[in-house]
Amino acid sequence: MAIFLCSHCVSVCTYLNAWPAALMCIFCAVLQMAVLDYYLVHHLGHLHYYWLGIDAFNVILLFLSIYTAHRAIRKNIDTETKHRPIASGSMGWLAWLFMSASVAAKSVIILKYFAHELVESSQRFFGPNTLKTTIAMGSLIFPIFLISQHDAPFGSEARRVIDDLTETTPFDILDTADILQALLESNDSLVKGFPEMILTIAFLNLILPTVQLVTLANYNYGQRKISGRVVNAHRLLSVLAVNIPNLLTRLLLWHGFTTAVSPFTLKNILCIFLNLYDIYDQTRHHLIQIENKKQNYEENSKESLQRIRPDIEDEVLSFYSVATVMEKRRKLEDSQQSLSKISIKNSKDSKSGGMVSIEDIPM
Incomplete structure (x- = not known):
């Protein structure tokens, strides 16, 4: 019975494909937009x-991005094996760019003008915690949205590429939402310009997943082979654009302004170390492969030369042997011709009674 229910559930999920995830993605996105709109309208007026x-x-x-990706999957179904290849998801990055830019802009306005005035209480649901949770909802929307853009089989090379590029993205969004906690409190003690720096970093980090989606769309979500340099570039971007700025900001808030330290500090350190180690390990492995190919090429060249050299030597020896025989034959023919000339001359001289001098004999 349990096996039947499991197989039936798998069949239903296969038929529905990614539509449940798509509906959940749209619902979460609408909820995030609506809550941020409420904050803006309630605190800044109806103009918003x-x-x-x-x-x-x-x-x-x-x-439209979800629908076009679904159409791309369904259009390429193999009627014999019912295997759905990977969708292109070419509009996915565009949808995420506009959506994340809108959320980031709303968050910057809220945090800039009135976030520090929000008070958490049992009578007010829309307080600072709700705001921070709403901003962090991007970490939930992104993986669900990503599911709707491809159908890479589990354990495949394409799925591995997708995971390599996007596995830390939800945590980076959570990291960004967590660092905004400093702006939800009174920021009178912060140095002038420091809140603006935090907002700039947060704005860029919220739209940064667009880069991963653009790369995946260009490589057809892992269906085309992606080079190690591209993967390393994304790892380096995660280090330089997310983890190092957030780590430095937390250290400044901790030691410079005595704010509470966040556990995400350890996340930043760990991600920096792991990403740099992965870059080093992949580069080292690539250099080893190049060196092995070079050695194999040199060994194959030596073996080919060793196989060719005896043939060349035999040909040279045979050439010189033929040349020697021809030279000897030529000399023998010359000698025979000289002897025949001498015999003819002697016969003439004998008839005429003359003598042959020794100078007439060719040497």
Whole structure:
């Protein structure tokens, strides 16, 4: 019975493909946009209702990106094996760019003007914790959205490429949302310009997953072979754009302004170490492969030369042997011709009674 239920569930999920994930992605995105809109309208006035038009555009673009990816998957179904190849997801990065830029812009406005005035209480649900959770919802939306953009089989090379490029992205979004805690409190003690620096880093980190989606779209979500340099470039980007800035910001907040330290400090250190080690290990492995190919080429060249050299020597020896025989034959023919001339001359001289001198004999 349990096996039947499991197989039935798998069949239903296969038929639905990624639509449950797509609906959940759209629901979470709409919820995130709506909560941020409430903060803006409630605290800054009805002028910010214009965000609803931008949100409607983002939802339509999000739906179109999911729908086109689904069509790309269904269009390429093999009718014999029912295997769905990987979708291109060419519009996915565009939808995420507009959606994340909208969320980042709203977050910057809220954190800049009135986030420090929010108070957490049992009577007010929309407090600082709800705001921080809403911003961090991007870490939930991104992996669900990614599921709707491809159908790479589990354990395949394409799935490995996708995981290599995006496995730390949800944690980077959580890291960014956590570092905004310093701006949810009174920031009078912060140095002038320091809050703006935090907001700039947060804005860039929220839209940074667009780079991964663009790369995946260019390589057809792992269906085309991706070079190790591209993967290392993404790892280096994660180190330089996310982990090092967030780590330095936390250290400054901790030691310079005596704010509470976050456990994500250890996450930044760990990600920096692991990414740099992966870059080193992959580069070392690549150099070893190049050296092995060079050695194999040299060994094959020596073996080929050793196989060719005896043949060349035999040909040279045979050439010189033929030349020697021809030279001897030529000399023998010359000698025979000289002797025949002498015999003819002697016969003439004998008839005429003359004598042959020794100078007439060719040497």
